[in-house]
Amino acid sequence: xxxxxxxxxxxxxxxxxxxxxxxxxxxxxxxxxxxxxxxxxxxxxxxxxxxxxxxxxxxxxxxxxxxxxxxxxxxxxxxxxxxxxxxxxxxxxxxxxxxxxxxxxxxxxxxxxxxxxxxxxxxxxxxxxxxxxxxxxxxxxxxxxxxxxxxxxxxxxxxxxxxxxxxxxxxxxxxxxxxxxxxxxxxxxxxxxxxxxxxxxxxxxxxxxxxxxxxxxxxxxxxxxxxxxxxxxxxxxxxxxxxxxxxxxxxxxxxxxxxxxxxxxxxxxxxxxxxxxxxxxxxxxxxxxxxxxxxxxxxxxxxxxxxxxxxxxxxxxxxxxxxxxxxxxxxxxxxxxxxxxxxxxxxxxxxxxxxxxxxxxxxxxxxxxxxxxxxxxxxxxxxxxxxxxxxxxxxxxxxxxxxxxxxxxxxxxxxxxxxxxxxxxxxxxxxxxxxxxxxxxxxxxxxxxxxxxxxxxxxxxxxxxxxxxxxxxxxxxxxxxxxxxxxxxxxxxxxxxxxxxxxxxxxxxxxxxxxxxxxxxxxxxxxxxxxxxxxxxxxxxxxxxxxxxxxxxxxxxxxxxxxxxxxxxxxxxxxxxxxxxxxxxxxxxxxxxxxxxxxxxxxxxxxxxxxxxxxxxxxxxxxxxxxxxxxxxxxxxxxxxxxxxxxxxxxxxxxxxxxxxxxxxxxxxxxxxxxxxxxxxxxxxxxxxxxxxxxxxxxxxxxxxxxxxxxxxxxxxxxxxxxxxxxxxxxxxxxxxxxxxxxxxxxxxxxxxxxxxxxxxxxxxxxxxxxxxxxxxxxxxxxxxxxxxxxxxxxxxxxxxxxxxxxxxxxxxxxxxxxxx
Ligand SMILES: *[C@@H]1O[C@H](CO)[C@@H](O)[C@H](O)[C@H]1NC(C)=O
Ligand SMILES: *[C@@H]1O[C@H](CO)[C@@H](O)[C@H](O)[C@H]1NC(C)=O
Ligand SMILES: *[C@@H]1O[C@H](CO)[C@@H](O)[C@H](O)[C@H]1NC(C)=O
Ligand SMILES: *[C@@H]1O[C@H](CO)[C@@H](O)[C@H](O)[C@H]1NC(C)=O
Ligand SMILES: *[C@@H]1O[C@H](CO)[C@@H](O)[C@H](O)[C@H]1NC(C)=O
Ligand SMILES: *[C@@H]1O[C@H](CO)[C@@H](O)[C@H](O)[C@H]1NC(C)=O
Numbered sequence: 001x002x003x004x005x006x007x008x009x010x011x012x013x014x015x016x017x018x019x020x021x022x023x024x025x026x027x028x029x030x031x032x033x034x035x036x037x038x039x040x041x042x043x044x045x046x047x048x049x050x051x052x053x054x055x056x057x058x059x060x061x062x063x064x065x066x067x068x069x070x071x072x073x074x075x076x077x078x079x080x081x082x083x084x085x086x087x088x089x090x091x092x093x094x095x096x097x098x099x100x101x102x103x104x105x106x107x108x109x110x111x112x113x114x115x116x117x118x119x120x121x122x123x124x125x126x127x128x129x130x131x132x133x134x135x136x137x138x139x140x141x142x143x144x145x146x147x148x149x150x151x152x153x154x155x156x157x158x159x160x161x162x163x164x165x166x167x168x169x170x171x172x173x174x175x176x177x178x179x180x181x182x183x184x185x186x187x188x189x190x191x192x193x194x195x196x197x198x199x200x201x202x203x204x205x206x207x208x209x210x211x212x213x214x215x216x217x218x219x220x221x222x223x224x225x226x227x228x229x230x231x232x233x234x235x236x237x238x239x240x241x242x243x244x245x246x247x248x249x250x251x252x253x254x255x256x257x258x259x260x261x262x263x264x265x266x267x268x269x270x271x272x273x274x275x276x277x278x279x280x281x282x283x284x285x286x287x288x289x290x291x292x293x294x295x296x297x298x299x300x301x302x303x304x305x306x307x308x309x310x311x312x313x314x315x316x317x318x319x320x321x322x323x324x325x326x327x328x329x330x331x332x333x334x335x336x337x338x339x340x341x342x343x344x345x346x347x348x349x350x351x352x353x354x355x356x357x358x359x360x361x362x363x364x365x366x367x368x369x370x371x372x373x374x375x376x377x378x379x380x381x382x383x384x385x386x387x388x389x390x391x392x393x394x395x396x397x398x399x400x401x402x403x404x405x406x407x408x409x410x411x412x413x414x415x416x417x418x419x420x421x422x423x424x425x426x427x428x429x430x431x432x433x434x435x436x437x438x439x440x441x442x443x444x445x446x447x448x449x450x451x452x453x454x455x456x457x458x459x460x461x462x463x464x465x466x467x468x469x470x471x472x473x474x475x476x477x478x479x480x481x482x483x484x485x486x487x488x489x490x491x492x493x494x495x496x497x498x499x500x501x502x503x504x505x506x507x508x509x510x511x512x513x514x515x516x517x518x519x520x521x522x523x524x525x526x527x528x529x530x531x532x533x534x535x536x537x538x539x540x541x542x543x544x545x546x547x548x549x550x551x552x553x554x555x556x557x558x559x560x561x562x563x564x565x566x567x568x569x570x571x572x573x574x575x576x577x578x579x580x581x582x583x584x585x586x587x588x589x590x591x592x593x594x595x596x597x598x599x600x601x602x603x604x605x606x607x608x609x610x611x612x613x614x615x616x617x618x619x620x621x622x623x624x625x626x627x628x629x630x631x632x633x634x635x636x637x638x639x640x641x642x643x644x645x646x647x648x649x650x651x652x653x654x655x656x657x658x659x660x661x662x663x664x665x666x667x668x669x670x671x672x673x674x675x676x677x678x679x680x681x682x683x684x685x686x687x688x689x690x691x692x693x694x695x696x697x698x699x700x701x702x703x704x705x706x707x708x709x710x711x712x713x714x715x716x717x718x719x720x721x722x723x724x725x726x727x728x729x730x731x732x733x734x735x736x737x738x739x740x741x742x743x744x745x746x747x748x749x750x751x752x753x754x755x756x757x758x759x760x761x762x763x764x765x766x767x768x769x770x771x772x773x774x775x776x777x778x779x780x781x782x783x784x785x786x787x788x789x790x791x792x793x794x795x796x797x798x799x800x801x802x803x804x805x806x807x808x809x810x811x812x813x814x815x816x817x818x819x820x821x
Contacts, residue, residue, distance in 0.1 A: 026097070026122040027135075031090035034058055034082070039065055042126035045073075049087055053177035057081035060089055060099055060109070061179070062128055062144065064251065068272050073128055073151040073253060074144050075179040077109035095120035095141070097132055111142045128153045149179065152243070152254040159188040159233070159240025168240065172258045186256045193356035193386070193394060194239045197288075198280075200260060204288045206280070207402055210356045210394070211241070212411060213387035218286075218352040220409040221278060227252070252277065285404040292316070292329020293399040296348065300407050310400060311346040311425060312336060312417040329399075333421075339378035342419030345371065350410030353384060354400035361386040365393035374416065384413040502566045504559075505589060507582035510534065514544055523596070524646070528663045533592060541592035542577060545660075546585065555581045562588065565662035568634050572626030574649055574659040590659065594652055597659075599645035602715050615654050616712050622656040623648055627705055630661055631698050638662050639697065643704035644685045645711055685718065713747055 024040050032038060037048040046065040049058045050072060060076040076089075077099055086102030095118050098107040111132055113120075119135045132142035145156045150172050152158055160167045172182035185199040196208030196216050209217030211232050216222060229244040245252060251267035263279040284290060284306060285297035291307035295315075299306055307326030315321035316328045365373065367385050370393030374380040379397045386392030388411060400415070417425070513534035514521050523531045529547040536542050558581060566576040580587040598619065601607045611619075630638040640647075641664045649657045685704040707718045 024124050026089070026091060028091045028093075028095075028118065028121070031088050033088045034085040038124050040124045040126045040128075044126050045124060045128045047124045047130060049082070049085070052173075052179055053175075055081075055177040057083060058085060058087050059179055060087070062124065062130060064267070067251065067267050069274070071253075071267075071274070072179070073149075073153055074130070074147075075149050076144075078149060078173075078179045079181055080108040082108060091120060091122060093118060095132075097122045097142070113142045127155060129156075149173075150182075150255050150257070154245045154248075154252060155242055157240040157242045158186070159194075159238065160190060161238045161240070162190070163237045170254075170256045170262075172256045172260075175258055182258050184256055184258060184260050186262055188239055188241070189357070190239050191357050192359045193361045194234060195356055198256070198260060198262065205260060206282065206286050207288050207352075207355065209352050210359075210361075210386075213389050215388075217411055218404075219280070220406045289327065289402050290404075291326040291402075293401050294330040294332075295326060295403070296351065297326075297402075297404040300405060310348070310403070310415050312415070312421040329401075336418050336421070340418060342422070343375065343416060344419070344422040345374075345383070345414035346417050346422065346425045348403070348405075348413050348415060350406045350408070351413055352402070352404045352406065353394070353411050353413050354382065354396055354403045356394065356396070358398060359394055359396045361392060361394045363387070363392040366391065367393065369393065370395065371414065374414075380416065382413055382415045384411060502563055502576075503578040505578050505580045505587075507580055507585060509536070510544055510580050510587060510589070513537075513542065517544075517546065528660065534589075536589075541594075543574075543590040543592045545588040545590065547587065555586075558586055561662070561665050564636060565638075565665065568630070568636065568638065568661065570626055570629045570634075571655065572622045572657055573629070573661060574657045593649040593657060595650035595654065597646045598648040598650060598656065598712075599717075601650070602645060602712055603717055608715050611654075619648070619650075619654070619656045620709055620712055623658065623705065623708065626656070626658040627701060630658075631701065636662075636665075639664060640701050640704070642685070643701055643708060645708060645717075648708070 024038060026032060026038065032048065034049040037046050039046050043065050045062055047060070047062050050061050050063070050070065051058055052072065059078065059081055061072045062074040063070055063072045082099070082101050084102070087108070088100050088102075090098060090100070092098045092107075092110075094113075096113050097111040099109040101108055113132060120132055120141055121135050122130060122132050124130050127145075130144035131140055133139065134141060145153075146166055146168065148156060148158075148168055148170055150170055152170055157168045158170065167187070169185055169187035171186075172184035174180040174182045183201045184205075187197055187199065189195050189197050193210045195210050196218070197204055198206040198208075206218075208219050211217075211234065214222075227246060227250065229246055230241065231244070232241045233239065243254070251269075252264065254262065254264045256262045260282075261279055264277040265274040266277050267273075268275050280286075283299050285299045291297045294313045295307050295309045297306050298308055301308075305321070305324055305326065307321070309315060309330035312333060313330035314333045316331045320326075320328050362370075363386055367390065370383045370385070373393065374383040374395050377397075380395050381398060382396045382400055384394050386394040403413070511517065513536045514532040515534075517530075517532055521532045521534065523533050523543060525531070529545055532544045532546065534542045534544050559579070562576065562579045569575065574593065575591045576588060577591060578589040580589065595601075601611055627640070627643070630636075630640060638661055640658070640661050642660060643658070647658065647660045649659050651657060685707050711718055
């Protein structure tokens with residue numbers, strides 16, 4: 001501070017103090033010292049000295065004047081604080097705005113505006129912008145909006161001006177107490193097609209992707225709205241985005257904090273607090289390059305690993321991939337060249353497009369021309385439209401990095417694949433380049449039409465003939481089916497029997513058989529659809545399962561699946577007689593079993609007594625054999641996933657037959673052990689790890705079998721069993737009785753004395769244990785005590801007993817119980 005100016009301003013100081021509230025400018029004759037406040041004309045913003053958080057250091061900053069919670073939006077000397085209250089902000093002889101510390105001649109901070117003009121003044125505008133103006137012409141010399149700190153105010157630019165070298169980036173504070181330049185940077189990177197990035201230091205952390213015309217590719221939340229008018233500029237000299245407010249009375253800001261959260265908040269005048277309006281939620285898939293090159297991150301398909309190679313690619317390191325480390329990415333499948341004839345593109349929907357740092361955009365090309373252009377150049381790996389509204393062309397050369405899938409909003413991208421891969425994806429279009437394509441298409445349309453005509457004529461004739469000898473044909477069908485049954489009586493299924501002639505029934509035939517799916521014929525309703533009783537051709541009893549419409553499969557896949565499942569032939573499985581696909585209806589035709597399901601016996605007070613001990617034992621063994629066949633002896637390895645009493649049917653001589661097997665296959669999903677979004681099954685029968693985490697495996701069925709076994713012995717329903725005293729379900733109840741040595745009490749009273757004690761005890765033990773069931777059933781050895789099953793869910797537990805208290809033991813038991821020995 002120079003002496004002359006000091007004495008001059010002494011007299012003005014008094015004046016200034018009194019009018020500081022209405023004064024929004026600093027002229028060369030004025031200064032602002034610590035404690036003074038400069039307020040903008042509309043009184044929205046204030047400028048002055050402040051100390052953040054617990055710090056005692058002083059900073060020059062701008063904050064909202066009318067927001068009760070001091071919210072600093074800009075800091076001048078963020079890296080050079082004043083150590084005491086001696087700071088002074090003034091305009092120096094070169095016309096720059098400078099900050100001095102007491103008795104210092106070197107400024108702590110200055111506006112560094114180069115061409116010297118002494119005739120300048122600083123003004124705090126109502127937008128929150130501090131500007132340095134030439135006094136007479138009002139020309140802008142400098143503005144704080146060109147030097148953002150961590151906050152983006154309305155109409156402030158984010159991006160860069162390549163002519164002037166201005167870089168408008170947001171940089172987080174170091175901490176709440178230190179507004180110094182932190183290491184989180186929010187910026188637009190202009191290389192290739194400009195993209196929004198969040199950097200941590202020099203590392204790319206999150207990618208918002210390119211501008212799609214309405215939003216950033218990686219910010220699906222940013223939909224058209226009524227609060228902001230967004231202006232995105234992308235020309236030779238400038239790439240930038242600015243958010244304006246359509247209603248200027250709203251107080252809204254966007255800021256990046258030191259933990260890397262970018263958030264937008266609006267001030268709620270009534271509650272006197274900031275309300276989060278939007279925040280970039282970070283999922284695993286949002287980490288830049290989480291899945292490496294040429295793969296896609298899909299957080300919604302929890303069936304497996306989130307990283308999936310793009311079409312035509314395979315994991316670079318299958319071992320890392322297996323260990324759930326996707327960072328190595330994917331490479332082209334071995335032996336595949338992408339420069340052959342027959343190549344094409346596979347469409348991926350709803351994605352954040354790959355990193356465009358090396359991509360090219362051309363707003364003048366249509367999507368069709370874009371495809372052709374991409375196909376021409378062998379190093380072009382993908383393309384899409386540059387603008388979400390469908391125009392422009394964006395092409396990628398080389399690796400495709402950081403693609404991810406969104407659940408709702410997203411862009412489509414077309415990934416280049418060779419002919420073989422293209423055939424796999426079927427539906428996408430091949431190359432359009434060949435000139436003869438049109439001619440070929442016309443010829444094939446004619447050919448197909450002719451064929452269809454001929455075919456329908458054939459069908460017509462055939463149907464007439466069929467009507468004539470329907471009766472004899474149906475009998476023939478069922479005699480062939482019957483031979484499979486004989487084959488399977490030995491126990492194991494006869495997989496090898498040809499089944500290609502599994503009959504496909506007409507919808508009209510089935511409708512006639514079930515009296516148009518009348519309610520009177522309805523046998524029941526399950527998760528997969530309704531079951532009807534039918535009389536085929538007036539003489540053969542059948543059960544028709546009408547699958548609910550949301551089965552994820554196409555007709556051809558359904559047919560294949562049914563044909564496979566029909567090969568599962570075992571005397572303890574319900575036999576599939578045929579199927580019907582027509583008019584979006586999918587049905588399975590089963591043999592009809594007169595005694596209905598097991599639950600209609602064991603949970604019925606009157607009928608229960610019909611099941612004596614040998615019958616129950618026979619049923620248990622039969623179910624076990626059926627499951628064993630599904631799990632091990634059949635070629636398909638089926639996990640039932642919904643084993644329960646109502647899915648066990650009884651034939652005329654009370655032999656159990658499992659129904660509904662293979663439904664999980666029909667409804668998609670055939671892994672041996674997998675994680676699934678849709679938990680299919682019935683509570684009470686579902687194993688804990690399946691019900692809670694969606695993890696299913698053979699073990700889930702074994703658990704269900706255990707529950708079923710206990711139900712058969714006790715005659716009580718697991719899910720509906722409530723005892724007022726301790727345990728909340730049947731499994732818990734039986735466990736308690738077992739521990740207390742009263743295990744015989746649980747046996748169904750209607751059995752009387754018909755059961756041999758040891759056999760029953762073993763079964764109960766197995767019900768609680770559920771391991772290699774069939775082996776044990778055929779064994780007379782004395783069995784060790786079972787461990788406590790999971791899922792007992794006691795309301796109160798004895799904290800003194802380590803085996804019944806706390807989450808630890810539940811975890812442990814879950815694991816040990818389900819481990820196959
Ligand atoms: C600053 O200068 C004034 C006079 O110009 C002097 O009285 C004061 O002691 C100085 N303060 C420091 C800390 O040097
Ligand atoms: C202004 O320029 C001086 C000298 O070139 C430099 O030391 C100082 O750090 C600059 N200040 C700002 C705020 O850029
Ligand atoms: C938003 O609209 C207002 C009023 O029309 C205008 O002044 C402002 O510049 C616009 N902002 C942007 C970023 O387009
Ligand atoms: C940053 O913002 C997020 C979201 O509001 C918040 O959860 C987090 O605690 C903030 N971090 C710091 C260091 O304030
Ligand atoms: C795109 O089209 C515009 C207007 O039709 C034209 O001015 C411009 O030169 C074209 N750009 C290219 C790269 O062809
Ligand atoms: C293919 O595209 C790349 C990247 O734009 C370019 O370097 C190369 O010359 C092109 N090749 C051909 C044959 O056009």
